[in-house]
Amino acid sequence: MSSELLQGIIEIVFKGNLLYLSPILFILMIVLFSDYIIDLLHTAINTKSERRRY
Secondary structure, three states: OHHHHHHHHHHHHHHHHHHHHHHHHHHHHHHHHHHHHHHHHHHHHHHHHHHHHO
16 A cells, blocks of 8 residues: 555656656756766876876
């Protein structure tokens, strides 16, 4: 019974609103993961430049 209620709530919330929420969620994911990707690239470039010194 609890899972059916939860499933009903999820369908009501996301049935019509997912079209409007998906671009916002996509932009939010880009913002959240861009910091990680930039940090990863920064460390990769720094380790490459440090290896050339030795």
